[in-house]
Amino acid sequence: MDGTRVSDYPETIIYVDGPGVSCMGEAMDHPKVYYAVPEEGYVKCNYCDIKFMRKKEDDDGNRSNS
DSSP states (O other), X not given: OOSOOGGGSOOXXXXXXXSXXXXXXXXXXXXXXEEEOOSSSEEEOTTTOOXXXXXXXXXXXXXXXX
């Protein structure tokens, strides 16, 4: 091994519009699973650790990622 730990990889966060999401991994390398995305916080895929967060609305009603 080259000494690289799993925690050394950057985390992946995907921002979504709706309350539900499905995941099959970035490389389509695990079974399709479905998650409910909370209004606040995130849900993390149990297979690939991708995090899914809701897009937030700013004061003008426009959605943003911050």
